[in-house]
Amino acid sequence: MKYHVEARSVVKRFGPTTALNGAEIAIAEGHTHALVGRNGAGKSTLVSILTGLQRPDEGEVLFSGETAPALADRDAWRQRVACVYQKSTIIPALTVAENLFVNRQTERGRMINWRALRARARELLDTYEVDVDPRALAGELSVEQRQLVEIARALSFGARFIILDEPTARLDGPAIERLFTRMRSLREQGVTMMYISHHLDEVYEICQSVTVFRDARHIVTRPVAGFAHDELVAAMTGEATAAYEARRRTPGEAVVLSGAGLSLAGRYHDVDISVRAGEVVGLAGSASSGKVGLAETLVGLRRPDAGTVTIDGTRVRPGDVPAAMRAGLGFVPEDRHHEGFVPLLSVGENATIPIAHKLGSFGIVSPARRRERAVQMIESLDIKTEGPDQPVGDLSGGNAQKVVFARALVDDPKALVVINPTAGVDVKAKQALLGAVEDAVERGAGAVVVSDELDDLRICDRVLVMFHGKVVKDVPRGWTDHELVAVMEGIQE
CATH class of the missing domain: 3.40.50.300 (P-loop containing nucleotide triphosphate hydrolases)
Structure with a gap:
């Protein structure tokens, strides 16, 4: 060969x-x-x-x-x-043509011939059947x-x-x-x-x-x-690893997270969602379904055009992340690299950001108290690290994601929203992260899991499937892959 x-x-x-x-x-x-x-x-x-x-x-x-x-x-x-x-x-600020030929825009040091550059780009894109306008900004x-x-x-x-x-x-x-x-x-x-x-x-x-x-x-x-x-x-x-088995549980009656009449132009329209204590609710759908936008609205990252969000009985101001956190919300964002942690800060600093005000007096954080709480989270989530002082940027992807989970869970939230929680992590880390969600739910929290991974959604008591900005079906536990994917793709069963 x-x-x-x-x-x-x-x-x-x-x-x-x-x-x-x-x-x-x-x-x-x-x-x-x-x-x-x-x-x-x-x-x-x-x-x-x-x-x-x-x-x-x-x-x-x-x-x-x-x-x-x-x-x-x-x-x-x-x-x-x-x-x-x-x-x-x-490079987002450059056009597609400029990105394709960056540092190769000219020949023999001549001035850039923009028409010729775009023509070269169009020929290259056509060769590999890439349907993109060479003049478009890459960031779009x-x-x-x-x-x-x-x-x-x-x-x-x-x-x-x-x-x-x-x-x-x-x-x-x-x-x-x-x-x-x-x-x-x-x-x-x-x-x-x-x-x-x-x-x-x-x-x-x-x-x-x-x-x-x-x-x-x-x-x-x-x-x-x-x-x-x-x-x-x-x-x-190095060992036989069984598939993750979701735990059976009975949700309580108290509603810990709800959205009523939520609408956001271009993303979703007139959505109601309700999550009870001890319940895991999934959000599934294509990238254009509106599921991520809805989740980010629940945590205050997006301000809806209409509707209300209530966390543990408190109606929070739309688009106000600190208010959502004070009301008892924990959040794992979609992109850990840009939204989940500060790479140069330590594991302990990242994990305790939400409770920094509780770790000292007069606005001064006690290093000993922060370290003590960080060690608890490291042990709880089995974070492989040299210790609380190690920068998060030095960790593997799975352990960095565990630090993001630690930050979301450190204040024992009443409601938890996690987006693509296991993206880019290995088999064992996936099990640990999904287990952390279920641990929080068994302590009485309610959770929303937004994911493109069917395996992530298997821990859910029910899955709300979104299509073109609307919830089209509430699928109870026990679904098959075929059933769920069919609804996600707009083929009602």
Whole structure:
């Protein structure tokens, strides 16, 4: 078999930490090859080495049998490999055409010929069937469109090997299917891809082979066909991991979170929602369904055009996050990187932000009291950290998300709203995070879980499905995947 990319016996150390220990991967030409593993397994370090951002301490990287270029030769690396990261590298303030040819707008130092630049961009977009206006500002594109522009830009350098890092983390079902269709088309054109994802169902759908990393080492490489799901999970975790089983419970009568007659132009219209103590209510639907906008209204991030929000018996002022928190609300936002934590602040500081005023006198926080409370949250959520003083930016994705949960739960909220709570985290972290929601509910809170992941919604007592800004069905526990997806896609059952 002819390999497009190989990493052989790669070792990479960062001080006392060994990020890769004899790691290997071999990706056949024209294949889509998955790389999976828990957070901290070494996937990101391998990506940095395969893209020429890091030099291995030991081992080698080959492209089509030839040794990788020197790190300083960036043009040579761009001609061989490109990575479409989970966090977009598109520059929002530039047009699509400018993004496609950034630093390549001119030839031989001449002035920019804008008409010719847009024509080149249109030709490139047409070649890879990307339906985007070259004149559009990149910041106005959808997540899906930005990804396709990044793929087209990568291919424009001549690269025939593309790394896709969690590409579906912020896409809804139809957008994921369109991405997979585009990936299959690229594979037919001879493009080789490495696909990194925590969504194992996607690995089985789009990839031909899979490599598992665990604890900085290569564990196994096998064809996807015939590789049982349980075996794959066991290879990732080092142990057999059972599917998460939602707990049975009986909700109380008291309503702890409600929205009445909520409307927000362009997002949702005339929505009622009610959550009781001890109840988990799911919100499902496509990206355009309005589910995220509704959740953000409940927590005060968005001000509705009409309607009221009540938290634990207190009607809160629309669009007022502090008022919602004072009334007893905890919140896990959609994007932990931009809204969930402050990377340079410590685990303890991030986890105790909502109760800082309770940890001292006269506006001065007691370090000892903050540390004590932070240690409790670290132990409660099993956060893998050096201690309360470690910056959150140094943690893996799953542990950083646990810190976001700690902040939401630190004041023992009466109501909890979580959006895409397990996006970009590994199997065990998913179980811990969903368990944290159920723990809070068993203590008497009510919870709203908004997610694109069906597995997240299995803990819900019922799921409200939204379609084009309206709640179209209240689905009780016990639904099948087919039933729920059919309603989400507008096919009533």
